[in-house]
Amino acid sequence: MSKFLAGMFCGALLLFVAMHYHVVHGNNGVVLVPKISNNLSNVYTDIRDFDLNDWRQHKALAAAIMQSSQSQLLEDSAYRNFGQSMRQAVDHLFGDGLPANEG
Template identity: 50%
Template structure:
């Protein structure tokens, strides 16, 4: 019976954390970000290779990261996306020769 109640308490704690926090893996490690709304979306997100399109699909995560002072991670993805776009434009310009 003790194992059952221990499992119930552990499960309740895990569900609570999953509903109230994002577990985010970035370039500098893993950290927790408080969610803006209580739901089970984006419980664990690996943002190391996120592009601008990925951030558009995860707007609540982006808002939560800005609110919790982790917005520097958004800047990295924006800059990387900008660089990729510029490289593809330059490659297309020179490929037309």
């Protein structure tokens, strides 16, 4: 009977976390972000490779991150994606590598 009660307690705890928090996997690890509305949507989200279109699809998560004290999650994602975009633009302009110095 004690194992059953322990399982019930663990299940209730996991359901509480899933209903009230976003579990967000960012560049600095996994963090809990309080949800704005209590539901079972966006329980776990890996934002390490998010771009602007991904953030548009996860507006509730972005709003919850901005409302919490963890807005650095958005900033880290934005800076990384900006750097990747710039590298892709430079690669596109110069082909596979940078032009050789003539001299």
